[in-house]
Amino acid sequence: MLDDALKGQLKAYLERITQPIELVPSVDESEASRDLLELLREIAEQSPKVTLQASVDDARKPSFVIRRTGSEVQVRFAGLPMGHEFTSLVLALLQVGGYPPKLSDEVVEQIRSIDGDFHFETYMSLSCHNCPDVVQALNAMSVLNPRIRHTTIDGALFQAEVEERQIMAVPAVFLNGQFFASGRMGVEEILAKIDTGAARRDAARLSAKAPYDVLIVGGGPAGAAAAIYAARKGIRTGIVAERFGGQVLDTLGIENFISVSQTEGPKFAAALEQHVRQYEVDLMTAQRADKLVPAAAEGGLAEVHLANGGVLKARSVILATGARWRNVNVPGEQEYRNRGVAYCPHCDGPLFKGKRVAVIGGGNSGVEAAIDLAGIVQHVTLLEFADQLKADAVLVRKLQSLPNVTIHTNAQTTEITGDGQKVNGLTYTDRTSGQSHHVELEGVFVQIGLVPNTEWLKGTVELNRYGEIVIDAKCHTSVPGVFAAGDATTVPYKQIVIAAGEGATAALGAFDHLIRTSPPQAA
Structure with a gap:
């Protein structure tokens, strides 16, 4: 899983661990589980303070817990935290192992003094560059306060949960089983939502x-x-x-x-x-x-x-x-925001694997989004209001070469439709003929500027x-x-x-x- 250079870097990082930690997997016979066990073995080989335990029977497979030996301090991952989340994995290893999170003394004290039991679950995708901020913030909070628990879940690997909870944008955070928030957040934003007295104290501090x-x-x-x-x-x-x-x-x-x-x-x-x-x-x-x-x-x-x-x-x-990001401002956009309407193809694209999506916008952002999505989804429909795409010629040629992309110019989006729970289509008008068309799909990515x-x-x-x-x-x-x-x-x-x-x-x-x-x- 890890090449020699990465192993060397990881070994150097793990020298900062001051307390022994255990890696506790939950696996089955799947290829993903075999990959996870290989990753955990390679991690354990890099430090004498890290041990790999026998597999336990957890509801999510593959998953694993990083646990401080003899304590309640732990962080849980469901899936293989590679890609953008590899940094989250390394930080979790260090922090569970006693290396302090880079937070101010004031924030650390606030986290430790929070009263209540909080079980967070964060659904992410490995290609999402917004997700690590949320994952790392909640992991740090769980290390500092054992009554805060956090599980990071790879949405692409646990599609059944994503479908059941109707997650159509990442990062998506649940607290004690209920939806909590979506999008990039740091420790301060999370604390403001769960520490009800924080805003008042913060206002007084700032005003002084x-x-x-x-x-x-x-x-x-x-x-x-x-x-x-x-x-x-x-x-x-x-x-x-x-x-x-x-x-x-x-x-x-x-x-x-x-x-x-x-x-x-x-x-x-x-x-x-x-x-x-x-x-x-x-x-x-x-x-x-x-x-x-x-x-x-x-x-x-x-x-x-x-x-x-x-x-x-x-x-x-x-x-x-x-x-x-500019909104397209048609019926259904706000109603289905984060339920099929998305604005970041890099973050949310993997959630639409094998599905049909549309991209609104034919500038560089829209065409780049369509190219990226075409490698993940079943089919991409790109709609541009003008009579031609406005993106750079090299991008347009690349888009036109893709077999699973349909391009409509002179297309005015008039409505994003859904079944009350999530997006199921998009309606547009051909500005040349005046004829209305409906496209059945599962996701709409808006890329029309700022x-x-x-x-x-x-x-x-x-x-x-x-x-x-x-x-x-x-x-x-x-x-x-x-x-x-x-x-x-x-x-x-x-x-x-x-x-x-x-x-x-x-x-x-x-x-x-x-x-x-x-x-x-x-x-």
Whole structure:
């Protein structure tokens, strides 16, 4: 299962284990079970502190438990955690073996003090780049608090459970047998949902913070670059964001960031965060801004109000809230979201293995999605509103060469249909003939571009008709002391490298503003 290089890396990692652990499998005669036993044997061979126990009879086969010897600390995997989840496996081995999770003391104490019994189950796919964040967060929580249990389940391997629970998007998390949440989450987001007093305590803690010279709203490439440039000026800098990395976290391959020939979105986001943390930047994640109150006078303090009730103050603000997937806005889309309607083919594609799906959108994202899905599903129907596909010619030629893909141009999607539980089809109108057509299928992937995350700014800063923040050459908005950068703005090309450059420009613009205005007397 593991090549020699990977075994060597794993052996080095397992030297960090301080307490003995046991690998307890549950297997049958299947090929997947044989593969799992081989993987566990190879892991056990890399450290004298790791032992492989005899198989037990668990309901899920193949599965295994990583258990700290003589204690209740354990983590469970159902399936073979390879692919994107191999890192989750390595971290679970280390943390069950006594290596502390990389969490703040405050978060660790909060996890340990939670009262109640929580059994989490996370359904993932090995190709999902969002899933490891959820798996690793819940594994760390279960290691710190034995009353929190977590099982990671490969949805592709346990299709019967996926069908029974009507899971059509990953990661999908269940708590004590009931649906809990879907999508990328970190420890802070999970704690906010299960620790009912956390939001109130968090709001009070945030509101008590001293004013910032520069407060950045958003943690994507633009926000990260702004934070680094601001902090290097020696001014008090803070970032508040729902999640660090932003839209980059939902990007699989990155091959056009200058000096980095190839990487993946989550790795790039992790590198951004690591770089930001090298400076004195107050990083506040799992926080959503919902109101901006500009300074009452020049040199005064602006306020950013958060969804949990907290209020942050700053002499200048940089808005870097990015963008999100655009909805097609037809009947059935919201009703069947995560029940057949999906937005990430890399994450959710394996759940539709052998099924029929549609991709809405003929740009690069849509055509790339259709190509990827064609290797997994039974058939792909691609629908493009315009009279021709807008993707790069090389991608279009590749798509047209695939035998299980049907392409419809001049196709206006009018409805996504379902049986009340999940998607069963899609209706579109041929814009040339006016004739309506219905396609029977099990999944719809929407790939029609982005919409800026600026609804909360309406009436505060000037927005154009697309909802983008209007900025000048120095990234200044219509409000004194408020700057903006990245995909949420009128900058014409939505690219990572451009967003990072705009973030640097915004920080320099904010610094220029600060040195030309007097600090508030009250600060």
